[in-house]
Amino acid sequence: MSFEHTRKYYKxxxxxxxxxDRDFIVKELSEMHYADITEMLYYLNTEDCRYILxxxxxxxxxxxxSELEExxxxxxxxxxxxxxxxxxxxxxxxxDAVDILNEQPVKVREEVLSHMQDKEKANNILELLHYDExxxxxxxxxxxxxxxxxxxxxxxxxxxxxxxTKVDKIYTVYVVDDHDVLLGxxxxxxxxxxxxxxxxxxxxxxxxxxxxxxQAEEEVAELMQKYDLEVIPVVNVQGKLQGRITIDDIVxxxxxxxxxxxxxxxxxxxxxxPNDSVITxxxxxxxxxxxxxxxxxxxxxxxxxxxxxxxxxxxxxxxxPLITATGxxxxxQSSTIVVQSMASSPSVQETMAERFFxxxxxxxxxxxxxxxxxFVFNYFLGDSSLAFVVSAALFSVxxxxxxxxxxxxxxLDRFGINPALASGPFITTTNDLLGLAVxxxxxxxxxxx
Amino acid sequence: MSFEHTRKYYKxxxxxxxxxDRDFIVKELSEMHYADITEMLYYLNTEDCRYILxxxxxxxxxxxxSELEExxxxxxxxxxxxxxxxxxxxxxxxxDAVDILNEQPVKVREEVLSHMQDKEKANNILELLHYDExxxxxxxxxxxxxxxxxxxxxxxxxxxxxxxTKVDKIYTVYVVDDHDVLLGxxxxxxxxxxxxxxxxxxxxxxxxxxxxxxQAEEEVAELMQKYDLEVIPVVNVQGKLQGRITIDDIVxxxxxxxxxxxxxxxxxxxxxxPNDSVITxxxxxxxxxxxxxxxxxxxxxxxxxxxxxxxxxxxxxxxxPLITATGxxxxxQSSTIVVQSMASSPSVQETMAERFFxxxxxxxxxxxxxxxxxFVFNYFLGDSSLAFVVSAALFSVxxxxxxxxxxxxxxLDRFGINPALASGPFITTTNDLLGLAVxxxxxxxxxxx
Numbered sequence: 001m002s003f004e005h006t007r008k009y010y011k012x013x014x015x016x017x018x019x020x021d022r023d024f025i026v027k028e029l030s031e032m033h034y035a036d037i038t039e040m041l042y043y044l045n046t047e048d049c050r051y052i053l054x055x056x057x058x059x060x061x062x063x064x065x066s067e068l069e070e071x072x073x074x075x076x077x078x079x080x081x082x083x084x085x086x087x088x089x090x091x092x093x094x095x096d097a098v099d100i101l102n103e104q105p106v107k108v109r110e111e112v113l114s115h116m117q118d119k120e121k122a123n124n125i126l127e128l129l130h131y132d133e134x135x136x137x138x139x140x141x142x143x144x145x146x147x148x149x150x151x152x153x154x155x156x157x158x159x160x161x162x163x164x165t166k167v168d169k170i171y172t173v174y175v176v177d178d179h180d181v182l183l184g185x186x187x188x189x190x191x192x193x194x195x196x197x198x199x200x201x202x203x204x205x206x207x208x209x210x211x212x213x214x215q216a217e218e219e220v221a222e223l224m225q226k227y228d229l230e231v232i233p234v235v236n237v238q239g240k241l242q243g244r245i246t247i248d249d250i251v252x253x254x255x256x257x258x259x260x261x262x263x264x265x266x267x268x269x270x271x272x273x274p275n276d277s278v279i280t281x282x283x284x285x286x287x288x289x290x291x292x293x294x295x296x297x298x299x300x301x302x303x304x305x306x307x308x309x310x311x312x313x314x315x316x317x318x319x320x321p322l323i324t325a326t327g328x329x330x331x332x333q334s335s336t337i338v339v340q341s342m343a344s345s346p347s348v349q350e351t352m353a354e355r356f357f358x359x360x361x362x363x364x365x366x367x368x369x370x371x372x373x374x375f376v377f378n379y380f381l382g383d384s385s386l387a388f389v390v391s392a393a394l395f396s397v398x399x400x401x402x403x404x405x406x407x408x409x410x411x412l413d414r415f416g417i418n419p420a421l422a423s424g425p426f427i428t429t430t431n432d433l434l435g436l437a438v439x440x441x442x443x444x445x446x447x448x449x
Numbered sequence: 450m451s452f453e454h455t456r457k458y459y460k461x462x463x464x465x466x467x468x469x470d471r472d473f474i475v476k477e478l479s480e481m482h483y484a485d486i487t488e489m490l491y492y493l494n495t496e497d498c499r500y501i502l503x504x505x506x507x508x509x510x511x512x513x514x515s516e517l518e519e520x521x522x523x524x525x526x527x528x529x530x531x532x533x534x535x536x537x538x539x540x541x542x543x544x545d546a547v548d549i550l551n552e553q554p555v556k557v558r559e560e561v562l563s564h565m566q567d568k569e570k571a572n573n574i575l576e577l578l579h580y581d582e583x584x585x586x587x588x589x590x591x592x593x594x595x596x597x598x599x600x601x602x603x604x605x606x607x608x609x610x611x612x613x614t615k616v617d618k619i620y621t622v623y624v625v626d627d628h629d630v631l632l633g634x635x636x637x638x639x640x641x642x643x644x645x646x647x648x649x650x651x652x653x654x655x656x657x658x659x660x661x662x663x664q665a666e667e668e669v670a671e672l673m674q675k676y677d678l679e680v681i682p683v684v685n686v687q688g689k690l691q692g693r694i695t696i697d698d699i700v701x702x703x704x705x706x707x708x709x710x711x712x713x714x715x716x717x718x719x720x721x722x723p724n725d726s727v728i729t730x731x732x733x734x735x736x737x738x739x740x741x742x743x744x745x746x747x748x749x750x751x752x753x754x755x756x757x758x759x760x761x762x763x764x765x766x767x768x769x770p771l772i773t774a775t776g777x778x779x780x781x782q783s784s785t786i787v788v789q790s791m792a793s794s795p796s797v798q799e800t801m802a803e804r805f806f807x808x809x810x811x812x813x814x815x816x817x818x819x820x821x822x823x824f825v826f827n828y829f830l831g832d833s834s835l836a837f838v839v840s841a842a843l844f845s846v847x848x849x850x851x852x853x854x855x856x857x858x859x860x861l862d863r864f865g866i867n868p869a870l871a872s873g874p875f876i877t878t879t880n881d882l883l884g885l886a887v888x889x890x891x892x893x894x895x896x897x898x
Contacts (some may be wrong), residue, residue: 193606225697258710264709265714282811307880314766315756319745322746326741329741333716370735
């Protein structure tokens with residue numbers, strides 16, 4: 001469906017709501033995927049969203065609520081009583097239920113939990129609420145199928161039947177011992193092909209990738225990516241099975257991390273969404289603008305030292321933007337390459353020293369090309385008096401900026417700071433100042449001022 | 450395992466290879482996941498890698514080859530005859546086999562294909578070789594289980610048994626009609642819980658997300674992310690089932706796209722890997738450096754117009770870096786926010802006009818804060834004569850850079866260019882020049898020169 005098409009369709013839905021044409025709405029919604037219904041809600045006002053949700057079965061409504069973006073869900077659920085929320089929570093997977101309840105006031109959260117029909121689920125949610133949002137425990141869901149290693153296949157199938165409505169997607173069956181310690185897994189394919197009386201212990205795969213509840217979400221993402229998993233079990237320190245994390249949540253983690261890195265590179269200090277307020281937006285952007293501003297003011301003070309020289313050779317001022325821009329560009333390129341190589345798996349037979357040597361060679365090549373081109377332009381087309389000074393300074397700036405760009409992310413990472421910051425205003429500000437220092441020093445020496 | 454630990458372990462493996470201790474190697478490898486073996490290969494030299502591969506069963510060797518990074522695999526397989534390659538290709542999933550064969554010389558490719566035991570698989574690979582690498586057809590694998598809608602559950606189970614060794618992970622069973630047109634799917638859970646004599650037509654889920662062979666990989670990624678899928682079927686224009694795409698390949702697409710965007714933001718024009726040559730590295734970086742250089746030279750020419758004014762008020766030169774840096778920082782922030790909002794789903798009841806109005810407000814707030822702070826500093830601590838000029842110019846630069854940063858990604862996207870480029874040297878170069886123009890114009894007017 002094209003965008004135009006969808007827009008028109010949403011208008012149709014809107015007017016059906018105006019006319020209270022519940023039958024039309026229900027019929028239309030029954031043919032839509034919950035993710036499409038969620039997307040539609042982003043276009044409707046809060047009242048209309050409420051009308052849509054009321055037209056859905058609690059099961060589909062629960063999927064829609066799980067799918068909604070956090071800040072929009074918070075707004076939307078403000079008008080819900082805990083009784084109304086309860087209608088859906090029973091159908092929401094435990095990991096999403098935790099997210100939703102975490103966004104609610106404590107009173108609502110406790111009312112919902114104490115009134116839930118499914119006491120086991122309520123306890124599961126209560127347990128999950130204890131975990132940090134960005135660790136494995138905070139990502140996992142309790143819905144899974146586990147089989148005792150001593151069971152037969154038939155017993156396992158009965159367990160699947162018992163949990164069928166609760167566990168929507170099974171992925172795999174986890175095999176545990178009598179103390180709930182995770183031993184391995186057995187795929188549904190194997191269960192289908194095995195005889196009913198076969199023992200689980202004879203068909204399960206013992207070796208299994210797993211994570212601990214306390215591991216960071218980035219580590220979970222790395223593991224699942226490395227082993228090409230669509231689901232990973234979570235255990236506690238005793239090795240007991242606690243839950244499972246599915247790849248859809250990890251895809252969100254990866255996308256989010258890429259966005260955070262992009263914002264770090266752009267010098268935006270808080271995660272901002274397009275529908276944040278003007279104040280939030282400004283606040284996220286001002287810190288690095290102010291850092292840049294202080295850099296600029298320091299630069300001004302620094303150039304001020306050379307006021308006399310500038311009066312003698314005003315042409316020196318002409319090349320300030322060339323110097324600072326080149327330093328910034330080279331610095332950002334270098335740091336991005338380092339940041340990306342830090343993120344990917346450590347590569348082939350190259351030592352740290354060889355890496356640095358290569359960085360040095362690339363800097364020399366680029367520095368010679370840029371300085372050479374500028375020299376040609378200046379010498380033949382313009383200010384030949386300064387041609388040598390500008391090119392010598394440029395070459396030094398390229399070398400220095402490459403070095404700074406390479407070293408900064410490594411240092412930041414060592415101190416536990418997101419190295420992507422090094423590809424942002426941090427490096428441009430530093431390189432502006434370094435560039436100016438190099439330029440005016442070179443000029444002073446070469447022009448014998 | 451810590452990094453230190455692994456390093457030591459690799460050394461141990463290396464010396465076992467030196468001593469030709471095949472038993473030790475085989476024993477160690479049998480306990481390792483193929484992804485870990487692949488990672489180890491990155492540390493060993495080509496000969497040792499070959500020793501490792503020869504110590505593996507062809508099945509595990511096939512997994513290792515599929516997992517290797519492309520450029521390293523190309524190097525590594527150079528020493529393989531087509532007969533040696535053949536040993537593995539039979540065990541490689543069709544999508545990975547296509548990738549591997551695509552990297553080989555035509556002669557090797559054809560020899561392997563013509564000597565493959567499994568003719569059906571050879572034909573599948575031949576078919577897949579026709580698709581572009583970055584469309585759904587190029588990502589899909591042919592390994593899947595399909596069931597005719599008129600079958601019973603028992604017939605479906607027999608099909609699963611027949612394909613058991615070929616299709617490693619099943620995910621779901623696709624339901625087709627007599628002409629292979631995709632109708633829907635039935636989960637393994639449902640098959641396990643259904644009676645043997647139940648008809649597929651009575652238990653399958655008709656509504657299903659699917660993609661066409663020609664759709665771009667980004668679209669596939671978007672769909673799978675939206676609908677939280679771990680696998681998606683691929684059909685041709687007649688709706689006939691052609692293959693399936695699994696989420697692990699899509700996770701790679703998402704990661705790669707994020708890397709490309711980062712490189713665009715950093716002004717690196719080709720995808721570079723840490724182990725590329727110095728020439729490749731320099732070539733990837735020079736284009737945008739040269740664009741920046743021309744920007745800088747143009748800036749020099751522009752400032753040159755104001756040589757007389759600079760001689761009169763040399764302090765004007767002091768603030769050039771402040772002006773250009775602020776313009777660059779604001780521009781990159783603005784464009785990154787736009788790029789990210791373009792990537793995420795269109796959000797709540799905000800029209801384009803409202804968005805622009807908000808951008809304007811944020812720019813005014815940030816402009817006032819920065820210009821105000823600089824005014825205070827300049828007026829009370831320094832060059833009060835220029836204080837008003839600098840701050841007025843800064844405010845204008847913030848406004849202009851916000852506008853340029855917002856509009857550029859939208860324009861680039863309209864022309865089919867990656868909008869992330871707008872957060873890179875493109876915008877900083879433009880904003881440097883605009884900033885200089887604003888600054889010197891404001892100075893000329895306000896100082897009545």
